[in-house]
Amino acid sequence: MSDENDKKWFDKKISRRDFLKKAGMVGAGAAIGASGAGAIFANMFSGKANQVVGNEEISFYGEHQSGIATPVQKNVYFAVLDLHSTDKEEIKQMFKDWTDYSEKLMKGELVAPELANHLVPPIDTGETVGLNPYRLTITFGISPSFLDKLKMDNKKMEEFKDLPHFPRDQIKDKYKGGDICIQACADDAQVAFHAVRNLVRKGRALITLKWTQAGFLPIGNGKETPRNLFGFKDGTENPKNNNDFKNVVWYDKNNWLKNGTFLIVRRIQMHLETWDRTNLQEQENTFGRYKESGAPFGETDEFATIDINKKGPDGKPVLPIDSHVYLAKKADVKIARRAFSYSNGIDEVSGQFDAGLLFICFQKHPDQFIKIQNSLGNDDKLNEYITHVGTGIFACFEGIKKGEYIGQKLFE
Numbered sequence: 001m002s003d004e005n006d007k008k009w010f011d012k013k014i015s016r017r018d019f020l021k022k023a024g025m026v027g028a029g030a031a032i033g034a035s036g037a038g039a040i041f042a043n044m045f046s047g048k049a050n051q052v053v054g055n056e057e058i059s060f061y062g063e064h065q066s067g068i069a070t071p072v073q074k075n076v077y078f079a080v081l082d083l084h085s086t087d088k089e090e091i092k093q094m095f096k097d098w099t100d101y102s103e104k105l106m107k108g109e110l111v112a113p114e115l116a117n118h119l120v121p122p123i124d125t126g127e128t129v130g131l132n133p134y135r136l137t138i139t140f141g142i143s144p145s146f147l148d149k150l151k152m153d154n155k156k157m158e159e160f161k162d163l164p165h166f167p168r169d170q171i172k173d174k175y176k177g178g179d180i181c182i183q184a185c186a187d188d189a190q191v192a193f194h195a196v197r198n199l200v201r202k203g204r205a206l207i208t209l210k211w212t213q214a215g216f217l218p219i220g221n222g223k224e225t226p227r228n229l230f231g232f233k234d235g236t237e238n239p240k241n242n243n244d245f246k247n248v249v250w251y252d253k254n255n256w257l258k259n260g261t262f263l264i265v266r267r268i269q270m271h272l273e274t275w276d277r278t279n280l281q282e283q284e285n286t287f288g289r290y291k292e293s294g295a296p297f298g299e300t301d302e303f304a305t306i307d308i309n310k311k312g313p314d315g316k317p318v319l320p321i322d323s324h325v326y327l328a329k330k331a332d333v334k335i336a337r338r339a340f341s342y343s344n345g346i347d348e349v350s351g352q353f354d355a356g357l358l359f360i361c362f363q364k365h366p367d368q369f370i371k372i373q374n375s376l377g378n379d380d381k382l383n384e385y386i387t388h389v390g391t392g393i394f395a396c397f398e399g400i401k402k403g404e405y406i407g408q409k410l411f412e
């Protein structure tokens, strides 16, 4: 790259947002000529809407971390990290640096102004220059082993322990364990990836990547429940308002996790080829819901209340007793699901799609998930079509207030 080009690309020393502002393109529904937009920013050239997209920004600050109750975005980049230091001061500093970075990233800014010295690598990796924030959220969590490594056993609540082995689990070593998780969600895949990449880069003296997974969802206009790779609406029965989140998700005991939550992640392979050979009636029996409408059996409305004890005219339960929804409901406990589909090319052994669900859920007590997973157990008809290959449990800190840093209560 010539000096002149170099200058054009980075010497702006302005944020991604300022870049857009200068071009007069920031603001809800700000109209710009499609040709102009296409010429300047390929990402904005949809060909149909002359609007700036992705300009919505989510605040990094609040009572709870973002990316938990936030309406789900199109993309996730989820990373599990191994910690290689036992020095609390160093780790505290990393969380402080991540606080500073996250605030900037979620505003759509570069993580640091560019250096005048062109003989050193740029601080921000640069792949989001010209992009809006795209509702980026960044959620941080730590695992029980994080507390072990730092000899902070006194901070471990009795419910915070590794998940048990569940029936039919085929967990691979490479997808379990790890000390820290970062969940970056955005309506643009590159914005989510950029966030994790730059955070990891900043902490590289103390952490390494254990496993990562990118995921996607068909969000459309944001009004419909997105469909999973089996073609079913997934996420219908979920907390809907603040009160639901208070009851189901936010940790409320008086310790460092108050207003935080437990994140559970499961990497679940979905055997698409087997599913695609299954007739529609069997597919619907697997969930106890109709494929097109998403309504439970015997109803027409996706959001109709389900009574698992309801019997049909033949005296048999309306919902098959081995269906996924029947068994999940039978556990009689709630969780907040925020799952994403993934597709990772081809499974080396079977030659089939390596695709599935990055199942992420939030709950105030891990037992909520454990109870449901045990109820699904060996009986869930869905087991014929899926395999759990990855697992993790992380305590996600409370939200961050201005002047504070991520995880402050834990270290105080």
Ligand SMILES: C=CC1=C(C)c2cc3[nH]c(cc4nc(cc5[nH]c(cc1n2)c(C)c5CCC(=O)O)C(CCC(=O)O)=C4C)c(C)c3C=C
Pocket: 228, 230, 232, 233, 234, 235, 236, 237, 238, 266, 268, 269, 270, 287, 289, 306, 324, 325, 328, 329, 335, 356, 357, 359, 369, 372, 373, 376, 386
């Ligand atoms: C232990 C928790 C759960 C795992 C793991 C899980 C995997 C999984 N689920 C689907 C698809 C659907 N799940 C649906 C409902 C549903 N699933 C769980 C829990 C787990 N799912 C719950 C608690 C519920 C809600 C039950 C209720 O109270 O009604 C549905 C139906 C629509 C909906 O409500 O979202 C679908 C479809 C897949 C494909 C999958 C693993 C790959």
Ligand SMILES: [Fe+2]
Pocket: 324, 328
């Ligand atoms: Fe489910």
